Amino acid sequence: MAYTVCVVDTGSWRKISDIEPISGSWARALNAGRSGSLTAKAGYDGSLGPVVRATLWPLETMVVVESESRIEFAGLVTNAKYSWRTQQVTATLQDIWWMFSKRFLLDNRTSLLTQSELNFGNVDLRMLAKRAIEFGTNGGSAPEYDLPIVLPPNSSGTLNRRVYGYDMETIQDLLDEVIDSDGGLDLDFRPRWAADGSLEWVMDTNANKDRFLEWDLDAADHNVTDFDFIVDGEGIGNIVYGLGEGSEVDMKVHAAKTPESVYLALERSVAFKDVKDTDTLRRRTLGEMVPTNGAIRQISMNINGDERPNVSDLLLGEEIRWKADNDPWLISGWSSGWELLEYSGSMTDPDVKLDFQGREGD
Numbered sequence: 001m002a003y004t005v006c007v008v009d010t011g012s013w014r015k016i017s018d019i020e021p022i023s024g025s026w027a028r029a030l031n032a033g034r035s036g037s038l039t040a041k042a043g044y045d046g047s048l049g050p051v052v053r054a055t056l057w058p059l060e061t062m063v064v065v066e067s068e069s070r071i072e073f074a075g076l077v078t079n080a081k082y083s084w085r086t087q088q089v090t091a092t093l094q095d096i097w098w099m100f101s102k103r104f105l106l107d108n109r110t111s112l113l114t115q116s117e118l119n120f121g122n123v124d125l126r127m128l129a130k131r132a133i134e135f136g137t138n139g140g141s142a143p144e145y146d147l148p149i150v151l152p153p154n155s156s157g158t159l160n161r162r163v164y165g166y167d168m169e170t171i172q173d174l175l176d177e178v179i180d181s182d183g184g185l186d187l188d189f190r191p192r193w194a195a196d197g198s199l200e201w202v203m204d205t206n207a208n209k210d211r212f213l214e215w216d217l218d219a220a221d222h223n224v225t226d227f228d229f230i231v232d233g234e235g236i237g238n239i240v241y242g243l244g245e246g247s248e249v250d251m252k253v254h255a256a257k258t259p260e261s262v263y264l265a266l267e268r269s270v271a272f273k274d275v276k277d278t279d280t281l282r283r284r285t286l287g288e289m290v291p292t293n294g295a296i297r298q299i300s301m302n303i304n305g306d307e308r309p310n311v312s313d314l315l316l317g318e319e320i321r322w323k324a325d326n327d328p329w330l331i332s333g334w335s336s337g338w339e340l341l342e343y344s345g346s347m348t349d350p351d352v353k354l355d356f357q358g359r360e361g362d
Helices: 096-100 125-136 171-180 278-292
Strands: 004-009 014-019 023-029 035-041 061-066 071-083 088-094 117-123 159-164 187-193 199-205 212-216 224-232 239-243 253-257 267-271 296-304 319-323 339-346 349-359
Touching (some): 023 061, 035 061, 035 071, 071 096, 071 187, 071 199, 088 096, 096 171, 096 187, 117 125, 125 171, 125 199, 171 187, 171 278, 239 278, 253 278, 267 278, 296 319, 319 339
Parallel strands (some): 212 319, 239 267
Antiparallel strands (some): 004 014, 023 339, 071 088, 117 159, 187 199, 224 296, 239 253, 296 349, 339 349
């Protein structure tokens, strides 16, 4: 599979030119940001476009990687290194989540920011995430805050969340809360070309849950080139204490225990120093307990992208099924309950790596 690589201007979100990388890496993950890199010959156009200083200048350009049918990665250039001897430039790339970590949720961006207070009332978790994105990327207050993100429809709920300026919370902080809370959501920001040809992102919540891909490892014609099965019990904590605002005897605490756990008691604490509300502390603590109440099963699988299914078939959050009836370690029959968390690749190689995860007992 051949990828098309181009550079986008962050002032207009429009393509500057295609480029031909010597090498490069990219990755996309559910609920998290990922980085990439690109190395290109300076001044060489390869019949596509010259790679000059304006092409890969930090924060002013993004590198977009396309497969046959869609954008797989869009990374902001955050660092560029030029080698005089080889006349090559190597750029470090960060996806849109990196920008979420650089935006505070404030309605007063002056020395009086401690007086800032945002009230997100009568929302559910999806709407809380949407409000964080809306407020932190709204170009109405200042053009430099604008990010072209297509948001989901409005929804309502029973949550009430205040954001105080003195806590200096970022978009990323609120998104992490939505992801990690009890009943939390999966979030993805999918890059795509808008109707007018500019770059934009689509915010998806719990998308692709009804989609699946499968591989029969016993078949003669599968395209799996490697398969690693990992079971990790070191992170288990079946008793979790969430520590909220306050200190000593005045500290807010919520204790959560995994019901009918088969493990010996393994305790851990999680600090939420800015959480003032007891219901928020409860949701955050229960959310922290879920991913550590049992051993984590994770699989890394490499596929040949020149064959189907390939990278164009992958959707973050979809179910991955596999079967290996004649293996001494893997359980026979079709698996289930494995969620695609991440996939990554090279800009110049067809192989794609998939990382997916399930729970013990699935």
